Amino acid sequence: MAVANAEVEVLIVGGGPVGLTARALLERWGVGVLLVEKHAELSPFPRSRLVNVRSMEIYRQLGLADRIAAKAFAPEYGRVRFRDTLHDRDFATAAMAGVNAPVPESPVIGVVTSQDRLEPTLLAAADTEVRFGVELVDLAEGAESVVAVLADHHRGEQTRVRARYVLAADGASSTVRPLLGIETEGPGALGGFTTVVFDADLSRWCAYQPAGVYFTPHGSFAPLYPEGGWAWFGATPEHTTDADWPDVVARALGPGADVAAEVLRVQRWVMNAFVAERFLHGRILLAGDAAHALPIIGGLGMNTGLADVHNLCWKLAGVLRGWAEPGLLETYERERHPVAHRTLRQAVASTKLMVHVLTRRRAQLATGESKSSETELPWAEWYFAQLGLVLGVTYHSPAVLTGNSTPPELSDGDTDYVPIAEPGHRMPHFWLTPDRSTLDAFGEWFTLLTPDPTHWTQHTDARWPLRIEPLPKEHADLCGITPQGALLIRPDGHIGARWQDRPSADGTLRHALASITCSAPS
Template structure:
């Protein structure tokens, strides 16, 4: 068949939440995008279950937070429960902090929702072309572009698309990463698991103690949607070809459950734990699970990928529109690779802690203690919140100017979050008006936040998108500046530069923007 050719600014490979979010972000910047997804449709499986508070901040910026929350569970489901069987009472429980109730550090709250509920909202959030059933099979990089060979499984045709950049968000089993010869570091595959989506009436055991997930020694159970539906996931049985999946679920429910599940779908998957050695090569960039595959405990995987593209898309837009140098893209790897390594360590630690819980419970029962005996979880609620990983990400790169005497960020801030209006940090949230947060002033532009907008307006830079926002004088101390100082905030909400006082010269702001966009 004839080969069709097309040209775009960015080719996105992979139609999961990370790729779809990148599509929406880039379209807001006026970038021509084509997204290809090898599967024939959006995934029908729940997969990721948590949209954390930082991701909801990103979706607030895109105008999607309310729609996502409307399809999600109520906040009381933002809890994990540990049981000997699903029909036993809890022997331990922990809240998902930042999801079960608002936290003062953010204008939004995270939500428990299944990925198959999230993705349709993301697909509808942009008009850029999406081709399902189209698989990338090869790449050839040239001086000014990348040519991708695509196999259209629906039409039985091959198409070549030329893109100025390729963003690979094609999952842990990425096609693009090995094509680039990029290796990985970390434990690797942790084991094979199976998800069984089923219908059954489990309300008698769960309605009065709702949770986003119930951990048991026989696998984990998760409610799928507010109106009903369940998923079980656990280690993949040896003989999957002849497995009686309703019986597998019934046995996992425990003796005496007397429930027969109506199985709807079954998926086998591998839990991975690795970070790619590189996040970019030439004009091709990795994001999401293609760049870092994280164990599922703690819900860090998808959310880390969403933060990847929030960091990357404004940089791509700047390069494509000519107000940023191509060298700025190097800061994507410089900033996000350490975050991925740190998050991988935490996700592996979370997994080990979950194993500890179930092992200690087994030992407790085998010792003859009654099932009602007190059980203490091996972490504090502040540890389990992990807000340091979610809100406390700090960047140290050439796209952050720390010439105000701010020390470089620590290599690992732990799981606690301490707001700081310092270069490299996410801009702290506080209310500018009763319904407008500091986080609401960001968008497809740089933001200069200052108590003295008239003075700084004399130093604007016509070459780059910039808005000046007044900062109430009473908030100046919170930002570490004097009444004539300013914060320069990047489009991803991270502080790029800070001036304690008035600009030292007419070129102060121009020079800062030039340095940041050079990376």
């Protein structure tokens, strides 16, 4: 029998990277959180492998970037390689932009690291309560709260938790999404796959040509940790009940490899491709794979989920602390839903291109063409970890004040990134000092960047968390403002408003903050 025994401001369902990052972000805002994860521990599988440059900017804001990078691979692993077998030479290769080397558009660099290395760092990043082995089994929404029924598998009992809001980050096979009757849009399941984690010495073929992943027609190989360990993943064989997984890996390595693989773990999974019809249902919000499941090619899935909660958590904090109205939460869906659809289209297109490359290679070999010949990739060098898609996201909602203009939108397939200091865009990175970026000025507050801080300080309002940051005059032109103008940056680093010159009305800043937070102006 369930017993009402707990109240919390936000209940997070799901203990993967998205849920754990939301927990760390909300704790920074002082929000009371309970996170529940149905599994008994953090995932022992490598799963996601790429933390892209935008996600590392989020972790820099949380003070975690250095810790994550310390456990990750060196930048030269930020590359993909295509081979007929792992022990053949490359027939094609491509860099992961923003991972294989620093880029001038960001103060950080993305990293190749396995999810089971990332999650312990995220778990240690906050002190709010986490309950493993606890599954959400039912929800009841009220006008002021949500009552969640939780099943504790270890203790064999159920409890009720009353939360002001519920954040569902419980994966593509979400429990919460069907409970709410939310359907999905998109191709759906793309097929069954298996990941085999194994130990073997493959250094003779890979040590001098490192990569985050090696694609072959017989499945893909990925180094797991800097000190060793490998994973093979590919389409699940027809008969898996009594599959000889060391033999599967040996055959994937190809004839002549002569390597004994010690299989440690095997995981079967489904590659999904969909977006939930809605991200918001009353006081319940979906994020990460629960909101959008993306094919793994391009490393967009987890990173898109991290951007979800970075967008959402400051809005939740504002509503819970009273400096924003509940209507602000509606902008989460309005801003992130189009991003999810565009990212899904890109991930599906990436998958088709990958299949095309391998299919064309098989045809090339079938015609007797020399193995030494190279295959030209049907995309640019910066195709993987697309900067345009991860740094060029533009938001359109009442939480962005654009005046009479409409922020330019990225078109599908646009992988390039051009910094733009206009409302709706991520604030471009400029160095304020030799080691301090504009992005370092943002946190649990709104930031006003201006070359004229003295004037603007006179027009602040204590209703909203706000800091005024001097913007060096040499950056003013790049931001499209005069020495008297200003940029108002939201806590997620996106520009909420821009004044090219000093406004004539004294209440302009207050009215902008009220509009962005859906509050009544003072």
